[in-house]
Structure formats: C-alpha cells, structure tokens
Amino acid sequence: MTRKQQRFIFVFVGIALLALAIGLILSAMQDGISFFKTPTEIVRQSLDSQKRLRLGGMVVKGSVKRQGKQLNFTITDYETELNISYMGVVPDLFKEGQGVVLEGYLDQNKQFNADLLLAKHDENYMPKEVADSMKNIPIKTMDEKK
Amino acid sequence: MLAEVGHFTLILAFTIASFQMVIGLLPLFLTNNIHPLIIKTTTRAAILQAIMLFFSFSALLILFANSDFSLHIIYSHSHSQKPLFYKLAATWGNHEGSILLFVLIISLLGAALAAFGKKLEVKFASVTLSIQSMLAAAFTGFIIFTSNPFERLADIPLEGNNLNPLLQDWALAIHPPLLYFGYVGLSIPFSFAVAALLTAKVDEQWARWVRPWTLFAWSCLTGGIALGSYWAYYELGWGGFWFWDPVENASLMPWLAATALLHSAIVMEKRGALGSWTILLAIIAFGLSLLGTFIVRSGILTSVHAFAVDPARGLVILAILTFFMGGAFTLYALNASNIKRKGIFAPISREGALLLNNLLISVMLVTVFVGTLYPLLIDAIGANKISVGAPFFNQTFIPLGVPLLILLPLGAMINWKKADLLSAMRPLLWVFLLSFATMLFSLYISGHSGVLAWAAILLGIWLIYGAIWELLHSARFGQIEWHLALGRLIRLRAAKFAMMFAHMGIGIMVLGLAAMSAWRVENIQDMTVGDKMQIMGYELEFMTVENQLGSNYNAIVGNFMLSKNGKDLSLISTEKRRYLKRSSPTTEVGLYNSLFGQIYIAFGQLAENNRVQLRAYYNPLVVFIWLGPLLMMLGGFISLIDRKSRQVNLRKNRN
Numbered sequence: 001m002t003r004k005q006q007r008f009i010f011v012f013v014g015i016a017l018l019a020l021a022i023g024l025i026l027s028a029m030q031d032g033i034s035f036f037k038t039p040t041e042i043v044r045q046s047l048d049s050q051k052r053l054r055l056g057g058m059v060v061k062g063s064v065k066r067q068g069k070q071l072n073f074t075i076t077d078y079e080t081e082l083n084i085s086y087m088g089v090v091p092d093l094f095k096e097g098q099g100v101v102l103e104g105y106l107d108q109n110k111q112f113n114a115d116l117l118l119a120k121h122d123e124n125y126m127p128k129e130v131a132d133s134m135k136n137i138p139i140k141t142m143d144e145k146k
Numbered sequence: 147m148l149a150e151v152g153h154f155t156l157i158l159a160f161t162i163a164s165f166q167m168v169i170g171l172l173p174l175f176l177t178n179n180i181h182p183l184i185i186k187t188t189t190r191a192a193i194l195q196a197i198m199l200f201f202s203f204s205a206l207l208i209l210f211a212n213s214d215f216s217l218h219i220i221y222s223h224s225h226s227q228k229p230l231f232y233k234l235a236a237t238w239g240n241h242e243g244s245i246l247l248f249v250l251i252i253s254l255l256g257a258a259l260a261a262f263g264k265k266l267e268v269k270f271a272s273v274t275l276s277i278q279s280m281l282a283a284a285f286t287g288f289i290i291f292t293s294n295p296f297e298r299l300a301d302i303p304l305e306g307n308n309l310n311p312l313l314q315d316w317a318l319a320i321h322p323p324l325l326y327f328g329y330v331g332l333s334i335p336f337s338f339a340v341a342a343l344l345t346a347k348v349d350e351q352w353a354r355w356v357r358p359w360t361l362f363a364w365s366c367l368t369g370g371i372a373l374g375s376y377w378a379y380y381e382l383g384w385g386g387f388w389f390w391d392p393v394e395n396a397s398l399m400p401w402l403a404a405t406a407l408l409h410s411a412i413v414m415e416k417r418g419a420l421g422s423w424t425i426l427l428a429i430i431a432f433g434l435s436l437l438g439t440f441i442v443r444s445g446i447l448t449s450v451h452a453f454a455v456d457p458a459r460g461l462v463i464l465a466i467l468t469f470f471m472g473g474a475f476t477l478y479a480l481n482a483s484n485i486k487r488k489g490i491f492a493p494i495s496r497e498g499a500l501l502l503n504n505l506l507i508s509v510m511l512v513t514v515f516v517g518t519l520y521p522l523l524i525d526a527i528g529a530n531k532i533s534v535g536a537p538f539f540n541q542t543f544i545p546l547g548v549p550l551l552i553l554l555p556l557g558a559m560i561n562w563k564k565a566d567l568l569s570a571m572r573p574l575l576w577v578f579l580l581s582f583a584t585m586l587f588s589l590y591i592s593g594h595s596g597v598l599a600w601a602a603i604l605l606g607i608w609l610i611y612g613a614i615w616e617l618l619h620s621a622r623f624g625q626i627e628w629h630l631a632l633g634r635l636i637r638l639r640a641a642k643f644a645m646m647f648a649h650m651g652i653g654i655m656v657l658g659l660a661a662m663s664a665w666r667v668e669n670i671q672d673m674t675v676g677d678k679m680q681i682m683g684y685e686l687e688f689m690t691v692e693n694q695l696g697s698n699y700n701a702i703v704g705n706f707m708l709s710k711n712g713k714d715l716s717l718i719s720t721e722k723r724r725y726l727k728r729s730s731p732t733t734e735v736g737l738y739n740s741l742f743g744q745i746y747i748a749f750g751q752l753a754e755n756n757r758v759q760l761r762a763y764y765n766p767l768v769v770f771i772w773l774g775p776l777l778m779m780l781g782g783f784i785s786l787i788d789r790k791s792r793q794v795n796l797r798k799n800r801n
Contacts, residue, residue, distance in 0.1 A: 009493050014505050017546075021509035024542040025516055032517075032538025036531035054533045066751065069670050089384040089761065090751055092722075093730045103535070116535075 034103050039075060039082035042106060054103045055112060057082070061096045075100060086114040093119035149217055152205030153296040156246075159198035159253065160290055163283035166191035170276025173269040174344060181268045188275045189260040195282060196257035199250045203237075206246060206295055210237045216302045219243060219295055225308035225726060227698040235319035236309045241443065241459070242295035244322060248439070249285040251323075251330040255359075256282060259334060266355060270345050277337035284466045292459050308698065311725040311732045317377040325370030325397065329435040331363025332400060335407065336432035336474070339425045343477045348421045348485045353414035356428065358789050360411060364404040365782030371397050372775035383733035383748040385763050387662075387771055390539040395518040396438030399511060403431035406507040409500045417562065419489030419497055422482045423504070429474045436467040441518075492564040499557030506550040513542035551605055551656065554649060555612025559619050573624060577615045581607040592742075599664030606660060609653025617646045640788035647781030655774025661743075661767035670750065672757045682764035684745060685709050689717070691758070699725040701734075704758060706747060708738050720749045720760075744768050 034054040037045075042055065057075030064073040071086045073096075084102060094100060094117065104114035170188045173181050210233050215221045223240045224233055238244040256278035263271055289295070312318070338356045342348050374397070379387045388394060407427040413420045440463045491497040517534045524532050555577065560570045585604045594600075618624075620642050621635035669681045679686045687707045694701045701721045708715045718736035725732070738745040743766040750759030 003487065003490060006490060006493075010501060010505075013502070017505050017509045018512070021512050021542065021546060024545055025513055028538045028541035032536075032541060033532050033534050036533060054531075068672070092383060092732050095730060103533075 038077045038080075040077055040080040042082060042112070043080050043110065050105075052103065053106060053112075054101065055082075055114075056099065056101045059094070059096050059098055059100055064096055075102070082110070082112055084112045084114055086117050088115060088117065090117065091119045095119070148205050148209055149214070149296040149298065152202045152209070153294065155198045155201040155205070156286060156296075157290060159195050159202065160283060160286040162191050162195040162198060163253075163279040163286060166195065166279040167276050167283055170272045170279065173272045178269075181272065185268045185272045188272050188279075192253075192260035192275050192279065193257045195279065196250075196253040199246075199253045199282075199286070203246055203250045206243055207234055207237050210234060210243075213306065215304070215306050216298050217295075218297045218299050221299060221303050221306050223309050224306040225698055226305060227726060228309065228314070229697055231316075231319065232309060232314045235313070238322050239309050239313045242289070242293045242297075244326075245285065245289055245293055246295055247323065248326055248330060249282055249289065251326050252278065252282045252285060252333055255330065255334055259359075263355075267345075267347065270341055270347050273341040273344050274334075274337045277340045278333065281333055281337070281470070284469070288459075288462055288466065292462055305727070308725055308727040311699070311723065311728055311730070312381055314725070315377060315381050317373050318381070321370060321373045321377060324366050324373060328363050328365075328367025328370050328404075329397075329400065329438065331359065331366055332404060332428075332432040332435050334359040335363070335428040336470075339428035340474050340477060342425060343474075343481045346481070346484060348425060350415055350418050353411045353424065356424075357408070357411045357415060358786055360404060360407050360428075360431075361782050361786050361789075364401070364408055365779045365786070367397070367401050367404060368775050368782065369779040371401060372772045372779070376772045379768075380735050380737065380746075381732070383735055384761075385735075385746050385748075385765060387768075390517075390534075390536045392518050393442050395514050395539075396441040399514055399518070400431055400434040400438060402507050402511040402514070403427060403434050406504045406511075407431050409507075410504050413489075413497050413500050417489035417491065417497055419487075419491060420501065420504075421488070422485040425482075425485070426478060427504075429471070429478060433467070433471045433474075436463070436470065440464055440467055491562070494560070494567050495565045496557070496560055496562045498565075499553070499560060502553070503550065503557060506546060510543055510546045510550075513546065514539065517542070548605065551609060551652065554609060554652070555615065558612070558616050558645070558649065573615065573619070574612070577611045578608060581611050584611075594665050596664045599660050602660030602664075603657060606653045606655075606657035609656060610650050613646045613649035613653065616649065617642055639792075641785045644781040644785035644788065647784065648778045651774040651777030651779075651781065653774070654770045654777060658767045658770030658772075658774065662765060662771065665766045667764040669762045671760055671762075673760050674757050679760065679762060681745070681762045682743075683710060684715075684764070686745075686747065686760070686762060688760070694721070696723065699723045702749075702752070704749060704760070706736065706760075708745060718745070718747060720747050722749050722752060739769065742766060 031052070034052040036054045036056065039055070039057050042053070055075070057077050060074040060076050060081060064071070066072075069087055071090060073084055073086075074081050075084055076082075086102070086104075098119065101118040102112065102114040103116035104112060106112050166188050169184060169191070172184050176184075209217055210220055210224055211230060213220065213224055213226045213233065215224075219240050219242050220236075223243075224236045228236070236243075238247045256275060259271075259278065260275055263274075266274070335356050338352065338359070342352050371394075374394075375387045378389075379385060407424065410420050410424045410427055414424045440460060443460050443463055489497070517538050520534055521532050524530055556567075556570060556574060559574075560567065581604060584607050585600060588603065589600060617638070618631070618635070621631045621638055623631040623635075625631075626634075667682050669679060671677070671679045673679065673688045675688050675691060677688045679688075685708070687709070689705045689707050691702065691704045694703050701723045703719050703721045705717055705719045707717055716738050718738050720736040721734035722731050723734060733748050735746055735748040737747075743764055746763040746765055746768075748761050750761050752758050
C-alpha cells in the first residue's frame with residue numbers, strides 16, 4: 001500500500017461519511033425544525049396547520065385556568081392575544097405576567113395546542129423573540145397595557 | 147478592603163500574564179544560550195500569576211462567606227440566611243465570579259504545566275506557557291474591563307437578593323467548577339498545538355505530552371456534563387435528562403472533539419501517524435469550548451439553562467474567540483504542509499479503526515454544530531426565526547453514533563499496522579452470542595416489548611461484554627493456558643482497565659438511554675391526603691402534608707408511602723419550596739431506587755381546595771445514564787494515574 005492509496009481511501013471514506021451526515025441533516029430538517037412566530041403573525045397570516053410552530057409571549061394576568069391535566073391560558077405580544085391549551089408538565093417558573101415559549105400546532109379555531117412549554121431559570125425572563133418583536137411597538141402602549 | 151485587595155491582585159495577574167506572554171515568545175527569535183534564563187522567568191511568572199488569581203478568587207470567596215452586600219454581585223446573588231455552602235457556591239453562580247473562576251483555572255493549569263513540565267523541551271515549554279498566559283491575559287482583561295466582580299454599591303443594602311433557588315443544590319454547586327476544569331483543561335492541548343506549530347514540534351513525543359492533559363480535561367468534562375444532566379433530572383422536576391438545548395450542545399461539542407482527540411493522540415503516540423489531524427483537533431476542541439462559553443454567556447440562542455446573560459459581554463468573548471481561533475487556524479494553514487507524514491498503515495488496522503472512530507465522531511460533531519448554530523444563521527440572513535429541536539438531533543446524531551458503537555469492540559482489539567479481520571471476529575462472535583442470550587433472558591424476565599428498544603439494549607450489552615473481552619484479550623485468554631492468562635491479567639497495566647471502564651461506561655449509558663426512552667411510565671393525578679395512586683405495580687398513598695421552615699425558604703412537604711403487593715417499602719416526600727426574596731417556587735422531588743428502576747415523584751402545581759397534583763414516574767434503569775459517564779470519568783483518571791506512575795518508574799529505572 002502506498003501513501004497515495006492510503007490517503008485516497010481515507011479521503012474517500014471521510015467524504016462519504018460527510019455526505020451521509022449532510023443527507024441526514026437535510027432529511028431531519030423536514031420535521032425537526034419549528035418556525036418561530038409571534039401571536040400577531042399567527043393571527044394575521046393564514047398558516048399551514050401541519051407546520052410545527054414555536055411561539056413566544058407573555059402570559060396574560062388572570063387568564064390561567066386548569067382543567068385536570070389540561071392548562072388553558074392566553075399569551076400576548078402586547079398587540080395580539082392568543083389562546084393556548086397545553087397538556088403536560090408545567091415548570092415551576094411558569095407564572096402569569098411572565099415570558100413563556102411554546103411549541104405545538106395551531107388548530108382551525110385559531111387555538112394553539114402546545115406540547116412543549118418552556119419557562120426560563122431566570123426570573124426576569126422575556127423570550128428573546130418577544131423582546132425582539134416588541135422593539136417595533138411604541139413604549140407608551142406597552143406601559144399602558146402592563 | 148478585601149475587595150480592593152482582590153481587585154488589585156487581579157490587575158497584578160493581568161500585568162504578569164501580559165509580561166509572561168511576551169517573554170515566553172522570545173526563544174522563537176533569540177539564540178539557544180539564553181533559553182534557560184527565559185524558561186526560568188516564564189515558569190516563575192506562571193506560578194506567580196496563578197498565586198495572584200488564587201488570592202483574588204479567595205478574596206471573593208471570603209466576601210461571599212461574610213455576605214458583604216456592599217459588593218454588587220453579592221447583593222444580587224446572595225442572602226445572609228443562606229447556608230455557608232451555598233454562599234460559597236454563589237461565588238460562581240453569577241457571571242463575574244464564574245469568569246474569575248474560569249481564568250483562575252486557566253492560570254492554575256498553566257502553573258501546573260510550568261511546575262511539572264520539566265521534561266518538555268525548553269523552547270517548546272516557553273512558547274506553550276506564553277500561549278497559555280495569552281489566554282489568561284485575554285480573560286483577566288475581559289474581567290477587569292467589562293465584568294469587575296469587586297464592584298461596590300454606593301448605598302449598602304441590608305439584605306441580598308438571594309441566589310436563584312435552582313442553583314441552591316449540591317450538584318449544581320460543584321457542576322460549574324468541574325465543567326470549567328473540562329472546558330479550560332482543553333486550553334493546554336490548544337497551547338501545545340499552537341506551540342507545536344510555532345516550533346515545528348509535531349511528533350510522537352508531542353502526543354505523549356498532550357495526552358495526559360487531554361485525558362484530564364476529558365474526564366472533568368464527562369463528569370461535569372453528567373452532573374449537569376443529573377441536576378436537570380431531579381431539580382427541574384419533570385425528570386428529563388437531556389433536551390438538546392443549545393447550552394447542553396455547547397458542552398457536548400467540545401466533549402466530542404476531546405473524545406476524538408484522545409483517540410487520535412493514541413495513534414500519534416504509538417505510530418507517529420495522524421500528526422496534522424491531531425493538531426487540528428486540539429485547536430478545534432478548545433475553540434468549541436470558547437464557543438460554548440460564548441453561547442452560554444451571550445444569550446444569543448434561546449436556552450432554558452442560560453444564566454448571567456449579557457449580549458455586550460458576549461460580543462467581547464466572541465472577539466477573544468475570533469482572535470485565538472483565527473490566529474491558530476492561520477498558523478495551521480501556514481505550517482500544516484511542513485508536518486512530516488509517518489506511519490503507513492492498512493485501512494484494516496488499529497490505526498484505521500481509530501481513524502474511523504475520529505471520522506464518525508467528527509461528522510456527529512458536525513450535525514450537532516449545524517443543529518445548534520443553524521437558527522443563528524437563518525436569523526442573521528433575516529429569512530425566518532426557527533428553532534431546532536430534539537427530533538432533529540435524534541434523526542442525525544443517533545444514526546451516526548450507532549455504527550460507531552457497534553464497531554467499537556472490534557476496533558479496540560485488532561492489530562496495529564495491518565490486521566486480520568476474520569481472526570479478530572471469531573472470538574467476538576461468542577461475545578455477540580452471549581450478548582444476544584443475555585438480551586433474550588432480560589426480555590423473558592421483564593416482559594417489555596419494542597424491537598428498537600431491545601436492539602438498543604443488545605447494543606449496550608455488546609459494548610459491556612466487548613469491553614470485558616478487550617481486557618481478557620490483552621491478557622491473552624484463549625491463546626495461552628488460562629492460569630497463565632490470569633497471571634497476565636493481574637499484571638496488566640492499569641490503563642487497560644481504564645479503557646475497559648471507559649468503553650463499558652458507554653454500554654451502561656446506552657442501556658439507561660434505551661430503557662428510559664422506551665419503557666418510562668408516567669402518571670399524573672390530583673390528590674388529597676388519603677388518596678392512592680398506582681404506578682408500575684407500586685402504590686403511592688398520600689399520608690400527610692406539612693409546612694416546613696428551611697434556613698432561607700418555606701416549604702410545603704407531602705409525604706407518600708410507597709408499597710408493593712401490600713408491603714410498605716419506604717416513605718418518600720416531595721416539596722414545593724419558596725425561597726426568601728424570590729417569587730417563583732421550586733420543586734424537590736422524592737426518589738426511591740429499586741433494582742431495575744427508580745420511582746420519581748414531584749408536586750405539580752398546587753391546586754385549590756387542599757388538592758395537589760402529583761406526578762409520578764417509573765424510570766427504568768435511569769441511574770445507568772449517569773453511572774456510565776461516572777465509569778468513563780473513572781477510567782480517564784485511572785489512565786492518568788497509570789501514566790504518571792509509569793513515568794516515575796521509568797525515571798527511577800534510568801537512575
């Protein structure tokens with residue numbers, strides 16, 4: 001075996017593995033990814049209900065209701081409100097008036113069925129996406145709504 | 147006063163590091179006869195710098211212990227009623243203090259290298275220490291100019307804000323230091339790699355120097371990640387142990403790179419091959435550590451774990467990252483072609499197997515890297531905001547990891563240079579049959595179903611038996627008479643046992659992961675005192691509920707009697723705690739270990755009219771998920787001690 005042959009074999013195997021990895025990545029992109037939307041975007045756009053969505057907002061005070069294992073509440077980006085229903089474990093840091101990130105699917109009645117609910121370890125937390133999208137809203141209206 | 151001393155020693159450390167960084171590079175330009183003087187200077191500077199940072203960090207520890215609320219970070223992260231242990235742990239439970247710990251470890255490792263690295267070539271040692279102190283200078287500068295932990299408040303508050311309650315836990319108190327030893331430990335292989343490129347020192351000897359430091363970093367990183375995962379499991383209260391969250395991925399990436407580096411350095415040490423690849427891995431491994439630090443600190447990716455987030459400071463870390471990686475890659479590009487290529491080997495050989503291991507780990511690393519940073523890229527080009535979740539990683543990481551693990555026992559025992567695959571496979575056929583029989587036996591005993599899950603269990607058993615066979619094979623069982631082999635087994639180097647532990651650890655972890663993803667049982671129920679709940683043949687009876695007063699929190703404690711077939715097993719309790727000055731409650735879970743699983747109970751949300759929601763899980767083999775990494779870490783440390791003692795013996799024999 002010459003040095004050239006040796007290198008050829010290894011480069012070939014390396015490229016083949018990399019191609020395999022890229023193939024796996026591309027196929028996993030089909031359903032391993034969720035698209036981030038704000039409540040406003042969700043209400044305004046007509047969205048494909050098959051698509052998995054990730055959603056951030058602040059939990060509206062007084063909106064949280066529990067029915068057995070199911071949790072219903074409303075979130076807002078200080079412009080639009082959206083009803084959420086969630087089944088599963090509620091993190092301790094989930095609270096009214098605080099930021100939350102949800103993942104799940106939108107149904108025909110514009111109700112969002114979440115299967116993942118994230119509240120952060122940090123108590124002064126507003127989801128980054130909410131903070132970003134709120135840059136466009138005048139500060140005055142935010143204060144009024146608080 | 148103490149705060150000022152701490153601040154002053156920090157500035158001194160910065161000055162010393164800057165000085166050392168320049169002096170250490172001089173051997174590259176000056177003649178040989180002056181080198182001993184320079185190495186003496188840099189050695190002392192490295193040790194002095196570590197002492198200064200040690201003073202600085204100790205000052206901060208004492209200030210935290212005394213609850214000196216005149217300091218901004220102590221006011222924000224501590225409370226006078228907190229137990230002493232958590233007062234001390236709060237020192238690194240915030241951005242400023244944790245970066246100080248980070249740089250202290252950089253410096254301590256540099257000093258250790260200076261003190262113990264006497265056998266290194268003088269020029270090489272000097273340049274390595276220079277690179278290491280360049281890192282120390284960059285990060286002390288970062289602290290001094292952007293994140294001074296000793297900053298005072300104008301008005302001294304009477305009481306502090308308390309540490310985030312989730313951090314008031316033993317596992318999370320020691321998780322960051324361990325993880326930092328792992329992250330920062332990779333700085334030494336990095337400095338070695340850059341020094342190797344600068345002094346054209348890429349050979350077997352270099353690999354021999356770099357390997358123990360990599361082993362040390364890798365072992366700490368393994369332990370740190372496992373501890374973080376265990377913490378998430380029992381402290382966050384929903385029993386998850388890995389979420390493919392950016393912050394977790396940030397620690398997984400350097401771990402993968404370090405794992406690859408460990409294996410490629412073996413090839414380089416034994417056979418002199420793969421030199422340039424190993425150098426590249428050493429650079430990348432530390433680069434990923436810095437990237438991890440950046441991701442965690444900047445909050446640039448949405449994560450549930452991120453603490454102490456500050457985008458502006460994140461940018462400075464990004465600048466440091468760019469500087470060191472840019473510099474190292476430029477050096478690599480300029481010098482890589484000069485690295486001598488040695489050690490021809492056939493594709494089917496130990497070298498070939500280790501290279502395949504490296505290629506597979508690298509592509510696994512690529513998938514994690516893409517999945518973690520892709521949302522950033524998409525956001526940057528303004529296309530969309532997306533997040534990449536667990537399904538993505540499960541579909542990419544696992545298919546690449548499985549072949550790696552299947553081939554592991556085979557690759558670990560074939561010959562160097564050129565191997566005969568068939569003769570190696572024959573004994574492994576017996577190992578496989580034994581694994582299969584064990585799997586069938588477990589299937590029969592447990593009665594669980596699921597083809598994929600049992601295939602994964604088979605893989606786990608195969609790895610465990612394979613690891614044992616590796617050891618027996620080294621003692622030449624089956625080739626010579628068994629009592630002779632037994633004699634050889636006892637006299638085998640500890641490193642052989644270390645390898646068995648590490649590889650066995652992976653198998654044990656696979657068993658836990660397989661069982662947990664397939665056979666976990668969950669039950670949620672609203673309960674009042676006297677109610678009963680069934681789970682996996684166990685019965686939980688709600689006995690009492692009481693209020694308890696902790697040192698810095700109030701708790702509602704629920705006590706449950708666990709029984710099976712009418713026989714009481716244990717009283718387990720779960721708590722909702724509310725810490726002083728903190729509004730959100732935290733959950734303490736109750737655990738009960740049986741032979742093959744763990745009962746896990748946690749209060750859900752407290753409902754009205756005296757009812758509480760109880761979540762109970764039966765988590766099969768869950769402990770294996772951390773037992774495996776623990777064995778891997780143990781293997782790493784055994785190997786380290788073995789190397790050290792062998793070197794001492796070699797030196798004794800020589801004298």
